[in-house]
Amino acid sequence: MTGNKIGTHEEWLAARDQLLVREKEYTRLGDEIARQRRALPWVPVEKEYRFDTDDGEKALVELFDGRSQLLIYHFMFGPSYAAGCPTNSSIADAVNGLLPHLHARDVTFVFVSRAPMEKLQAFKLRMGWSFPWVSSGRSDFNFDFGVSHTEQQMREALGPMLETLPPIAAQNASATGTDVVTYLSEGWGFNTFVRNDGAVYHAYSTTDRGVEFLMGYYGILDHAPKGRDEDGGFQLWIRRHDEYDHATTGSFNRV
Secondary structure, three states: OOOOOOOOHHHHHHHHHHHHHHHHHHHHHHHHHHHHHHOOOOEEOOOOOEEEEOOEEEEHHHHHOOOOEEEEEEOOOOOOOOOOOHHHHHHHHHHHOOHHHHHOOOEEEEEEEOOOHHHHHHHHHHHOOOOOEEEOOOOOHHHHOOOEOOHHHHHHHHHHHHHOOOHHHHHHHHHOOOOHHHHHOEOOEEEEEEEEOOEEEEEEEEOHHHHHHHOHHHHHHOOOOOOOOOOOOOOOOOOOOOOOOOOOOOOOOOO
16 A cells, blocks of 8 residues: 555545645646647648558548648557557556547547557557557658657667566567667657648648657546556556457566
8 A cells, every 4th residue: 555644534525635736736727738738830741641541541621631730649560570569558448438538529540650550550449449540650650740650760860778678678679579779760759630612631640759648648637546556667568459468357467
């Protein structure tokens, strides 16, 4: 256990009221940040990008599927990966069931990876997902939006840090059937686009911990008594949803 203070109901109420003030401040700050995000200038996308999809080759504008807003998550699944990244897979789990609600708000959500379609389709079938997943492997899309890099670029960028990366890098690299440099050459990120008067514009992007809003389980765990309970082992507990030890109850499997 965490050694939390044991108190009376009255003490809990007083502490809860203090916390509620901070929670309301946090909520209002989130609203203000969202307004600033929406106020960012739109940048015209002038390059012609083509994607392989379940229905053949399509242009970026066609990925909107008739809606005016397009959200893209760059899923870490490179051409040489044997399987998709476990952490990215957990994000896909969280998004998959939300599509009808997003469509109702004029939003299309698409996952993009550089792996060929046959690999994406096979992994999607294994995971039981229904969201649109397209391949940008034959275009510069991932590179132009700063998500993917060549292995040489990644090796040079990491330099001495290659020996001090957090354990999750090696764990996920192994889970995808690659080495660390190859694995990290495919970054993760989130980009949004808008279609207006026949033109497509880039509206927003984020990466690193900026994508945590897509990891619905973290928001839930943040409200659990023990929180994320990662104890310095950042994300080491995350597995693809068909790889957890469901036979274990009442305990927390750690790596």
